Amino acid sequence: MANVVSIAAAAASLPWDVEVVRADFPALAQLVNGHPLVYLDNAATGQKPRAVLAALDNYYQRDCGNIHRSVHQLGERATEAYERARRTAQAFLGAAEPREIVFTRGTTEAINLVAATYGAANLRAGDEILLTGMEHHSNIVPWQLLAERTGARVKVAQVNDRGEVEMEEFERQLSPRTKIAAFGHISNALGTVNPVAEWTQRAHAAGAVVLVDGAQSAPHLPIQVSALGCDFFAFSGHKVFGPTGIGVLWGRAELLEAMPPYQGGGDMIASVSFERTTYNRIPYKFEAGTPHIAGAIGLGAALEYLQALGMARAAAYEQDLASYGAERLAALPGVRWIGQARERTAVFSLVVEGVHPHDVATVLDTEGIAVRAGHHCAQPIMDRFGVPATTRASLAFYNTRGEVDRLAEGLEKVRRIFQC
Amino acid sequence: MPELDELYQELILDHAKRPRNFRVPEGADRRAEGFNRLCGDRITLFLRLEDGVVRDAGFQGAGCAIFTASASLLTEAVKGKSEQQAEDLFRRFHALVTGHADQAQAETLGKLAAFGGVSAYPVRVKCASLAWHTLKAALSGDGAPVSTEE
Ligand SMILES: Cc1ncc(COP(=O)(O)O)c(C=O)c1O
Numbered sequence: 001m002a003n004v005v006s007i008a009a010a011a012a013s014l015p016w017d018v019e020v021v022r023a024d025f026p027a028l029a030q031l032v033n034g035h036p037l038v039y040l041d042n043a044a045t046g047q048k049p050r051a052v053l054a055a056l057d058n059y060y061q062r063d064c065g066n067i068h069r070s071v072h073q074l075g076e077r078a079t080e081a082y083e084r085a086r087r088t089a090q091a092f093l094g095a096a097e098p099r100e101i102v103f104t105r106g107t108t109e110a111i112n113l114v115a116a117t118y119g120a121a122n123l124r125a126g127d128e129i130l131l132t133g134m135e136h137h138s139n140i141v142p143w144q145l146l147a148e149r150t151g152a153r154v155k156v157a158q159v160n161d162r163g164e165v166e167m168e169e170f171e172r173q174l175s176p177r178t179k180i181a182a183f184g185h186i187s188n189a190l191g192t193v194n195p196v197a198e199w200t201q202r203a204h205a206a207g208a209v210v211l212v213d214g215a216q217s218a219p220h221l222p223i224q225v226s227a228l229g230c231d232f233f234a235f236s237g238h239k240v241f242g243p244t245g246i247g248v249l250w251g252r253a254e255l256l257e258a259m260p261p262y263q264g265g266g267d268m269i270a271s272v273s274f275e276r277t278t279y280n281r282i283p284y285k286f287e288a289g290t291p292h293i294a295g296a297i298g299l300g301a302a303l304e305y306l307q308a309l310g311m312a313r314a315a316a317y318e319q320d321l322a323s324y325g326a327e328r329l330a331a332l333p334g335v336r337w338i339g340q341a342r343e344r345t346a347v348f349s350l351v352v353e354g355v356h357p358h359d360v361a362t363v364l365d366t367e368g369i370a371v372r373a374g375h376h377c378a379q380p381i382m383d384r385f386g387v388p389a390t391t392r393a394s395l396a397f398y399n400t401r402g403e404v405d406r407l408a409e410g411l412e413k414v415r416r417i418f419q420c
Numbered sequence: 421m422p423e424l425d426e427l428y429q430e431l432i433l434d435h436a437k438r439p440r441n442f443r444v445p446e447g448a449d450r451r452a453e454g455f456n457r458l459c460g461d462r463i464t465l466f467l468r469l470e471d472g473v474v475r476d477a478g479f480q481g482a483g484c485a486i487f488t489a490s491a492s493l494l495t496e497a498v499k500g501k502s503e504q505q506a507e508d509l510f511r512r513f514h515a516l517v518t519g520h521a522d523q524a525q526a527e528t529l530g531k532l533a534a535f536g537g538v539s540a541y542p543v544r545v546k547c548a549s550l551a552w553h554t555l556k557a558a559l560s561g562d563g564a565p566v567s568t569e570e
Binding site: 354355356357358359362363366373374375388389417418419 | 424427428433437458459460462482483484485486487541544547
């Protein structure tokens with residue numbers, strides 16, 4: 001099978017050897033503009049370990065058949081690999097059953113699915129949807145669309161100066177009319193880790209159903225949906241070092257069963273006639289048409305890779321990078337970052353006084369350092385901190401202290417060029 | 421490998437730090453807005469025309485160094501130009517920043533030739549040309565905001 005055994009995974013019980021981990025990611029070993037690549041745009045997308053590339057290759061080279069409808073060998077292998085990926089996702093999230101795992105195109109589609117099905121079936125005029133001020137656009141716009149359609153209202157728990165939503169504020173915005181609370185586990189713009197288990201308890205007490213946007217937490221924290229207590233959890237394959245175009249919606253079986261279908265088509269039906277169509281059981285009810293089979297298999301490989309590596313160990317290593325980064329960057333004159341939450345991941349939304357983020361990113365790129373400049377699809381939080389954009393450096397478990405030093409040197413060069 | 425000092429030439433850094441004509445000209449009779457969704461560059465461009473000739477130009481807004489310098493140098497370059505001449509200038513400027521101008525053509529652009537380095541940075545072309553798209557809108561006078569995404 002496509003299970004390339006990773007050297008890093010085999011070393012799971014030893015101290016974190018970042019060079020061994022890096023060797024699993026071929027894209028990291030390249031020169032960009034004449035310098036060794038320093039990839040610090042992990043919040044946008046992660047690089048892919050060999051195990052993922054091999055799984056994709058294996059599907060296309062050996063097992064390429066359609067799923068759930070072929071009697072032949074290739075189709076059987078494809079189906080087996082696809083369903084195995086579902087079980088891997090179940091284990092990765094600590095979900096009760098594989099049928100609670102719905103494959104989607106990504107976090108965005110997962111949230112849209114819940115809004116369009118659960119939301120449309122359960123929300124009425126006057127009901128409320130609670131979000132926070134640090135959501136990604138993909139956890140804002142689907143709810144606005146739902147609100148327009150149903151007459152429900154979107155409410156927003158505001159962010160304090162450190163980049164946190166305080167519990168009192170969260171509770172203040174909850175009401176008996178709150179039917180859905182949807183919030184990010186980790187902010188992609190600030191790196192804030194939200195107390196989602198506590199928020200979920202409060203939201204449940206108010207009678208709301210809870211969706212957690214896990215796009216930024218699935219790559220960086222061990223996740224147990226049972227411990228979070230939420231009702232839906234969404235994440236994207238490409239951010240957990242898997243392929244693009246695939247993601248997961250986890251939902252409680254009883255909720256998924258009661259929800260109307262999302263899209264109509266093949267695979268989502270039990271039987272079709274022009275008089276009457278009955279829908280397939282979950283999760284297939286929500287997987288109309290031929291899905292991204294290779295993507296799901298590649299995602300399964302990515303999740304197996306992460307499990308072998310150990311998410312808790314990866315998170316501990318990233319925390320060390322985060323404190324080293326904070327120390328190193330705080331020492332640079334004219335450089336600050338927004339988001340000083342007490343619980344943070346290694347994300348630095350940088351502001352260089354007097355220099356626009358795009359100019360910062362261009363200078364860093366010529367040094368081979370990949371960061372993102374812009375509003376990070378989170379305009380409300382940029383407005384909250386009074387900046388149109390930032391230069392974001394977001395780290396992962398394969399980054400090094402040496403790369404943090406390269407970033408700091410790059411920022412010093414920015415200040416030299418712009419003489420500020 | 422693109423050279424940074426080709427992009428951030430002295431002239432560009434100077435205009436980025438101290439933009440000229442960063443004001444609303446008295447008697448301005450044309451105005452247009454431009455917005456670059458990607459990086460949030462924003463400009464309001466003002467013109468005063470007399471007999472089809474730009475007599476004064478100024479701008480307000482905020483954005484990156486390439487954008488700010490481009491807007492600043494634009495307001496200097498279009499003064500005294502007819503609408504036709506201004507549009508011709510934009511055509512030649514656009515050819516320069518997209519890498520379609522040779523040395524001789526670049527030299528006809530005077531100070532604007534400083535933007536030649538932009539062509540090595542495709543994602544920055546929008547930053548250099550936003551003010552010019554906005555100029556076109558101000559001249560055609562339809563008043564609709566300009567976005568570089570179009
Ligand atoms: C917090 C958060 N939510 C949602 C998304 C959307 O993910 P995708 O574009 O993969 O659907 C992102 C990606 O940037 C994100 O960071």
